Amino acid sequence: MSDRYLSFANSATGRRVVSALGLPAPLRLERWTAGRNRPVDGAILLSSGPMSKVISGFANKLSDQIFANEEGSFDLPRWTAEHSPKLKALVFDASELTRFEQLGALREFFQPAFKGLGSCPHVVVIGRPPQSIKDPVAASVQRSLEGFTRSLGKEIRRGGTVQLLYVGKGGETQLEGALRFFLSPKSAYVSGQVLHLGACSAEVKDWTRPLTGKTALVTGASRGIGAAIVETLARDGADVVLLDVPAMQDDLEALAARLGGRSIALDICAENAAQMLLEALPEGLDILVHNAGITRDKTLAKMSDGFWNSVINVNVNAPLALTQALLDANKLHEEARLVLISSISGIAGNMGQTNYATSKAGVIGVTQSMAPVLGKQNISINAVAPGFIETQMTAAIPLTLREAGRRMNSMGQGGLPQDVAEAVAWFAQPTSGAVTGQVLRVCGQSLLGA
Amino acid sequence: MSDRYLSFANSATGRRVVSALGLPAPLRLERWTAGRNRPVDGAILLSSGPMSKVISGFANKLSDQIFANEEGSFDLPRWTAEHSPKLKALVFDASELTRFEQLGALREFFQPAFKGLGSCPHVVVIGRPPQSIKDPVAASVQRSLEGFTRSLGKEIRRGGTVQLLYVGKGGETQLEGALRFFLSPKSAYVSGQVLHLGACSAEVKDWTRPLTGKTALVTGASRGIGAAIVETLARDGADVVLLDVPAMQDDLEALAARLGGRSIALDICAENAAQMLLEALPEGLDILVHNAGITRDKTLAKMSDGFWNSVINVNVNAPLALTQALLDANKLHEEARLVLISSISGIAGNMGQTNYATSKAGVIGVTQSMAPVLGKQNISINAVAPGFIETQMTAAIPLTLREAGRRMNSMGQGGLPQDVAEAVAWFAQPTSGAVTGQVLRVCGQSLLGA
Numbered sequence: 001m002s003d004r005y006l007s008f009a010n011s012a013t014g015r016r017v018v019s020a021l022g023l024p025a026p027l028r029l030e031r032w033t034a035g036r037n038r039p040v041d042g043a044i045l046l047s048s049g050p051m052s053k054v055i056s057g058f059a060n061k062l063s064d065q066i067f068a069n070e071e072g073s074f075d076l077p078r079w080t081a082e083h084s085p086k087l088k089a090l091v092f093d094a095s096e097l098t099r100f101e102q103l104g105a106l107r108e109f110f111q112p113a114f115k116g117l118g119s120c121p122h123v124v125v126i127g128r129p130p131q132s133i134k135d136p137v138a139a140s141v142q143r144s145l146e147g148f149t150r151s152l153g154k155e156i157r158r159g160g161t162v163q164l165l166y167v168g169k170g171g172e173t174q175l176e177g178a179l180r181f182f183l184s185p186k187s188a189y190v191s192g193q194v195l196h197l198g199a200c201s202a203e204v205k206d207w208t209r210p211l212t213g214k215t216a217l218v219t220g221a222s223r224g225i226g227a228a229i230v231e232t233l234a235r236d237g238a239d240v241v242l243l244d245v246p247a248m249q250d251d252l253e254a255l256a257a258r259l260g261g262r263s264i265a266l267d268i269c270a271e272n273a274a275q276m277l278l279e280a281l282p283e284g285l286d287i288l289v290h291n292a293g294i295t296r297d298k299t300l301a302k303m304s305d306g307f308w309n310s311v312i313n314v315n316v317n318a319p320l321a322l323t324q325a326l327l328d329a330n331k332l333h334e335e336a337r338l339v340l341i342s343s344i345s346g347i348a349g350n351m352g353q354t355n356y357a358t359s360k361a362g363v364i365g366v367t368q369s370m371a372p373v374l375g376k377q378n379i380s381i382n383a384v385a386p387g388f389i390e391t392q393m394t395a396a397i398p399l400t401l402r403e404a405g406r407r408m409n410s411m412g413q414g415g416l417p418q419d420v421a422e423a424v425a426w427f428a429q430p431t432s433g434a435v436t437g438q439v440l441r442v443c444g445q446s447l448l449g450a
Numbered sequence: 451m452s453d454r455y456l457s458f459a460n461s462a463t464g465r466r467v468v469s470a471l472g473l474p475a476p477l478r479l480e481r482w483t484a485g486r487n488r489p490v491d492g493a494i495l496l497s498s499g500p501m502s503k504v505i506s507g508f509a510n511k512l513s514d515q516i517f518a519n520e521e522g523s524f525d526l527p528r529w530t531a532e533h534s535p536k537l538k539a540l541v542f543d544a545s546e547l548t549r550f551e552q553l554g555a556l557r558e559f560f561q562p563a564f565k566g567l568g569s570c571p572h573v574v575v576i577g578r579p580p581q582s583i584k585d586p587v588a589a590s591v592q593r594s595l596e597g598f599t600r601s602l603g604k605e606i607r608r609g610g611t612v613q614l615l616y617v618g619k620g621g622e623t624q625l626e627g628a629l630r631f632f633l634s635p636k637s638a639y640v641s642g643q644v645l646h647l648g649a650c651s652a653e654v655k656d657w658t659r660p661l662t663g664k665t666a667l668v669t670g671a672s673r674g675i676g677a678a679i680v681e682t683l684a685r686d687g688a689d690v691v692l693l694d695v696p697a698m699q700d701d702l703e704a705l706a707a708r709l710g711g712r713s714i715a716l717d718i719c720a721e722n723a724a725q726m727l728l729e730a731l732p733e734g735l736d737i738l739v740h741n742a743g744i745t746r747d748k749t750l751a752k753m754s755d756g757f758w759n760s761v762i763n764v765n766v767n768a769p770l771a772l773t774q775a776l777l778d779a780n781k782l783h784e785e786a787r788l789v790l791i792s793s794i795s796g797i798a799g800n801m802g803q804t805n806y807a808t809s810k811a812g813v814i815g816v817t818q819s820m821a822p823v824l825g826k827q828n829i830s831i832n833a834v835a836p837g838f839i840e841t842q843m844t845a846a847i848p849l850t851l852r853e854a855g856r857r858m859n860s861m862g863q864g865g866l867p868q869d870v871a872e873a874v875a876w877f878a879q880p881t882s883g884a885v886t887g888q889v890l891r892v893c894g895q896s897l898l899g900a
Contacts, residue, residue, distance in 0.1 A: 100762050100763075100766060100767040100770075100812065101759075101762075101767070103758075103762055103808060104755065104758055104759060104762075106804075106808075107750060107753060107755070107758050107804075110750055111750060111751060111753070114750065114751050115751075130815055130818065130819060131818075131819075133819070136770075136816065136819040136820045136823060137770060137774075139815060139818075139819035140766070140770065140812050140813075140815030140816045140819050141812065141815070142815065143811060143812060143814060143815025143818065143819070144766065144808045144809065144811045144812030144815055145808070145811070146799075146811045146900075147795065147796045147797075147799060147804075147806075147807035147808040147809070147810055147811025147812070148799075148804055148807065148808040148811070149799070150797075150798060150799025150807065150811075150900060151750075151795070151799035151800055151801065151803055151804040151807040151808070152750065152799070152804060153799060154799055154800060154801040155749050155750060155751075155801050155802070155804070192799065192900065194900075299605050300557060300560055300561060300564065300601075300602065300605060301561060301564050301565075301605075303557060303561070305554065305557070308553075308554055308557050309551075309554060312550050312551075312553055312554075313550075316550060316590070316594065317550040317551070320550075320586075320587060320590065324587075345597065345601070346597045347597075347899075348600060348897075348899055349596075349597060349598075349599070349600025349601035349602070349603060349604055349642065350601055350604060351601065351604040351605050352601075352605070353601055354556075354557075354597075354598055354601040354602060354605070356597075357597035357598065357600065357601040358553060358556075358594045358595070358597040358598040358601070359594065359597070360597055361593060361594045361595070361596045361597025361598070361600075362550065362590050362591065362593060362594030362597070363590075364593060365580055365589055365590030365591070365592065365593025365594055366586065366590045368580065368581070368589075368593065369580060369581075369583070369586040369589035369590050369593070370586045373586060447798075447897060447898055447899075448897055448898075448899065449797075449798055449897075449898065449899020449900045450596075450600060450642065450644075450899045450900070
């Protein structure tokens with residue numbers, strides 16, 4: 001649960017020792033704290049381009065210091081490394097690049113900007129979805145941005161993040177919701193990700209409590225990542241319903257009481273689970289977070305039938321059955337937001353986790369296969385795939401493996417349950433209907449992948 | 451160019467030392483040698499199922515020892531760990547799995563089989579493309595297979611490989627070509643991959659020389675991976691045309707002479723490159739391999755305009771322009787096969803390689819965006835993404851980084867140029883028209899990914 005090296009490296013003495021010995025110096029990441037006002041606590045730099053123009057229209061809601069990299073662009077002051085404040089957020093609009101020769105604009109924008117980065121800067125590159133472009137050259141140019149942003153994420157250091165947002169038809173109007181997440185400390189441990197933004201007709205009235213009036217159910221809610229998700233959804237205004245197995249009932253009720261929510265003690269694998277859930281939720285749901293999950297690690301050679309089945313059942317079979325039951329009973333409201341917790345293991349596979357990785361890849365399958373069906377009711381479904389997160393589960397990993405997991409990412413540290421919760425809360429927002437059928441890794445750009 | 455630890459670990463003394471000290475013991479991988487007859491030099495185990503039934507119809511062309519895991523299946527003898535020979539190839543047909551409860555069949559098939567694995571065994575799991583399945587449950591079950599095979603690849607050891615083949619409409623008839631690659635030593639360094647097999651009307655007449663009668667152009671052909679590609683295409687019967695920059699002309703001509711091919715000394719970035727190429731190839735091409743590539747590594751902060759542009763130009767702009775020129779001049783024959791060399795950097799990004807990763811992600815973009823266009827002429831286009839390959843280029847990497855790159859994969863070693871060449875040669879085969887718009891990593895299932 002605690003990363004002592006990170007604490008040491010960020011202490012006054014530790015900083016000197018780490019520097020003198022040439023050791024890696026992971027920076028303590030800035031995170032969102034309750035009561036913050038603007039998403040970006042410092043200067044934003046915008047490139048030119050049509051997407052940047054859209055952003056310039058609402059940028060004052062993100063920060064009170066907005067700069068352009070070109071003189072006179074959007075009537076914004078021009079940023080220079082010498083005379084302007086350090087940068088906390090950078091947006092490069094690559095949506096109009098159609099030829100490979102034009103890609104040099106990336107270098108021209110980021111090279112000077114990187115001389116004036118503040119701590120924990122957030123970078124977003126905006127493109128057009130390659131598959132939406134007929135001209136193979138222009139499509140390839142847009143696809144190439146992914147190699148750039150993933151490399152930049154590995155170079156930026158200082159606790160910085162870099163994402164690529166492909167904005168499709170109608171997605172322009174949803175940039176505010178996306179940037180409120182990707183340019184703010186809410187995405188502290190999200191980097192090297194690629195997301196597609198589409199159209200969405202929903203709106204957020206009050207950005208300080210975007211989930212006001214929404215009822216959210218979170219499974220596995222009594223502790224760890226689940227508890228963090230419930231806390232964050234409640235912070236954002238949702239009425240929360242906490243679900244966990246009967247054995248966790250005391251913890252569950254205590255947390256529910258603290259958050260003014262309800263609790264349901266229920267084993268999601270029980271035969272009558274769907275029926276019990278429907279009875280407990282007569283008014284239906286706006287937000288459904290399938291977080292409950294277990295590990296039962298063994299190499300396949302030694303894996304029992306019981307280990308295999310329990311992991312498949314809890315992690316993917318039960319969530320799928322419950323979702324289907326809620327759908328069939330018409331208990332998922334119009335514009336509902338579904339979020340499933342997958343895992344980096346479900347993407348890359350993992351030794352000793354054939355059962356877990358299969359279940360978590362299955363969760364990605366649920367996300368991808370249900371998105372078109374649910375989209376007809378303006379319901380979105382997405383998966384969050386955590387990397388190494390500091391929890392009781394990861395604290396139980398042997399030291400060497402734990403250290404490897406912690407450090408093998410662009411941040412040089414593990415994430416916190418809050419980091420996963422912020423991603424879930426973002427997907428849960430009304431305007432995040434612009435994103436569906438997608439997987440967002442919360443992994444500090446872990447080296448591990450497929 | 452040489453992995454001394456691998457040599458040591460596979461020597462008589464080294465084996466004892468490595469074992470006594472508990473050090474990793476990477477196995478020297480079995481590779482294809484000229485003059486081999488059958489793709490699989492040992493026993494094949496088939497599960498039941500409709501795809502296995504198709505395979506049982508031609509399996510005697512793959513090996514003379516075919517077993518089933520169930521009594522009486524396809525009239526094949528039943529394999530048991532106690533009384534049957536060690537397994538060199540395993541095929542599990544998961545195409546009919548539609549419910550999560552059925553996934554236990556994976557465990558039931560592989561658990562006993564793993565007690566009788568020979569060295570360097572090749573495993574293929576066959577599924578149906580999730581996106582082709584309407585029922586979200588069945589689609590999710592098929593998608594979950596990816597978590598299983600990627601985990602199994604990390605568990606199998608013994609120099610083994612594991613792939614997932616999704617067989618789409620009409621793809622059943624193309625299983626032979628795919629299995630001749632994925633079950634044979636030709637795919638020695640390919641593992642943890644997922645490919646889609648579709649319909650293809652082309653045929654291979656003589657499997658010992660599947661490229662007979664085909665003209666193949668390879669760029670960057672004078673040495674390293676390019677030279678290996680040319681050698682392999684020539685071995686498989688192709689008439690080879692070798693292209694490289696004028697500075698490499700001597701090496702190029704020597705290799706061309708040895709292989710009975712032609713050579714073209716040409717800078718693909720020259721202004722008149724397309725015109726010169728068209729003049730040099732009046733009869734057109736059946737196989738086009740864009741292998742020429744350069745690196746000019748620097749962090750973005752220090753990257754010059756020249757470094758950026760030269761890498762983008764050589765690696766993606768020029769190949770795209772030449773391909774377009776050949777297409778426009780109608781010089782790519784019906785059923786032509788295009789293969790582009792991408793890189794793991796283009797997938798995962800890499801520190802100090804914003805230019806290279808951008809260009810190699812662009813190559814993936816070219817593959818994906820041109821596939822639908824070229825498909826109308828039954829032309830396929832695919833990318834091969836090498837991981838750590840033992841070449842002069844990787845020999846120049848500093849020791850610590852080199853060792854990390856070499857060992858951070860399921861094989862515990864780097865690949866050889868031949869491994870990349872075999873993948874290219876497979877894509878170049880007539881029946882490989884069943885695969886298009888896809889990326890195959892040749893990386894020993896490197897940990898690195900996105």
